[in-house]
Amino acid sequence: MTPHTALVLGATGGIGGEVARRLLARGWTVRALNRNPNRLSPEEKESGIHWVQGDAMSAADVAAAAKGVSTIVHAVNPPGYRNWGKLVLPMLDNTIAAARSAGARIVLPGTVYNFGPDAFPELEEDSPQHPVTLKGGIRVEMERRLRAAAETGTPVLIVRAGDFFGPKAANNWFSQGLVKPGRPVTAISYPGKRGIGHQWAYLPDVAETMVQLLERADALETFAVFHMEGHWDADGTQMIAAIRQASGNLELKLRRFPWFLMRMLTPFVPLFRELAEMRYLWMTPTHMGNARLVAVLGAEPRTPLKIAVRETLAGMDCLTKAAM
Numbered sequence: 001m002t003p004h005t006a007l008v009l010g011a012t013g014g015i016g017g018e019v020a021r022r023l024l025a026r027g028w029t030v031r032a033l034n035r036n037p038n039r040l041s042p043e044e045k046e047s048g049i050h051w052v053q054g055d056a057m058s059a060a061d062v063a064a065a066a067k068g069v070s071t072i073v074h075a076v077n078p079p080g081y082r083n084w085g086k087l088v089l090p091m092l093d094n095t096i097a098a099a100r101s102a103g104a105r106i107v108l109p110g111t112v113y114n115f116g117p118d119a120f121p122e123l124e125e126d127s128p129q130h131p132v133t134l135k136g137g138i139r140v141e142m143e144r145r146l147r148a149a150a151e152t153g154t155p156v157l158i159v160r161a162g163d164f165f166g167p168k169a170a171n172n173w174f175s176q177g178l179v180k181p182g183r184p185v186t187a188i189s190y191p192g193k194r195g196i197g198h199q200w201a202y203l204p205d206v207a208e209t210m211v212q213l214l215e216r217a218d219a220l221e222t223f224a225v226f227h228m229e230g231h232w233d234a235d236g237t238q239m240i241a242a243i244r245q246a247s248g249n250l251e252l253k254l255r256r257f258p259w260f261l262m263r264m265l266t267p268f269v270p271l272f273r274e275l276a277e278m279r280y281l282w283m284t285p286t287h288m289g290n291a292r293l294v295a296v297l298g299a300e301p302r303t304p305l306k307i308a309v310r311e312t313l314a315g316m317d318c319l320t321k322a323a324m
Helices: 013-024 059-066 082-103 134-151 173-178 203-214 238-247 258-265 270-277 293-298 305-315
Strands: 004-007 029-034 052-054 071-074 105-109 154-162 164-165 187-190 198-202 224-229 231-233 252-255
Touching: 004 013, 004 059, 004 082, 013 029, 013 071, 013 203, 029 059, 052 059, 059 082, 071 082, 082 105, 082 134, 105 134, 105 203, 134 154, 134 224, 134 270, 154 203, 164 173, 164 203, 164 305, 173 187, 173 270, 187 238, 198 203, 203 224, 203 293, 224 293, 231 238, 238 305, 258 270
Parallel strands: 004 029, 004 071, 029 052, 071 105, 105 154, 154 224, 164 198, 187 252
Antiparallel strands: 198 231
16 A cells, blocks of 8 residues: 555545545645546646546456555546436445455545434534435445445545535536526526525535545544535525626526426436436525534634635626626
8 A cells, every 4th residue: 555645536526526626736646537538638638647447337447447556535426417317326336345345435425415314403523323315325225335344444534525616516506407508697597485494505615624634544533524614605695796796796686496397307317317316405594514624724724715615706708898
């Protein structure tokens, strides 16, 4: 095993890419598995990542790429959420087997989906996990398998966070619900109820949190779970105000999110099915506290919301020249 060498699964995605870039900046050697490295963008090819051809669904490919690494970041999802329920657990099993063979730590970006209404509204790392959705049940099973791996000696780090947003994020509520990528913001479509709080997580902050925890790996438990508070929007108005401010239009129109239309389209658009299943999280406040994280790091990495939203909209090509 080589210290400070990581394999990132999902390095072309939002959180995987952010973690890879931060590890590189800290002097780590970073490998990444990709089915077709020749199709990577010039920016990705020149990023400093060592790209290895292979598929996360192949146990042999993951094991070969993981030889000699100290950390495996499991940030991979099926493209477009297609066959999510059938592919996620086999991919995780491949990561667990590779980590066990290499003696590596597994890092998993976690979510709030594990929890059901019996645990709301204040969620601790050890709150009961009784999810009411298929996706939540799979998340619980993922963590169960990781805990079992930890009990046999494979260290695991899970960082749970709210809804992702960021300049390079994809398949998330911000970029596929609130605003439309690739065009100036003309309206905000907000999924939540007025007065209901919602928790957001800026991807660069999530990645920085993971890296800082890895830098303290010797002090972590074999199965370590942390919650990020991120940006807690207590009544749903702060994110809307930040988008308006970043766009340069304080009167930007606010629209109701088309839940009915989304439900109608779920048989044809897999992503819509995934989003519709999580509607309950917009109707009920759920808040993850960060006391355990702060006890280890001293403070949670947290970019001010107005800066985070501005960087996100700029990365999505949603700002006019005047707003830039």
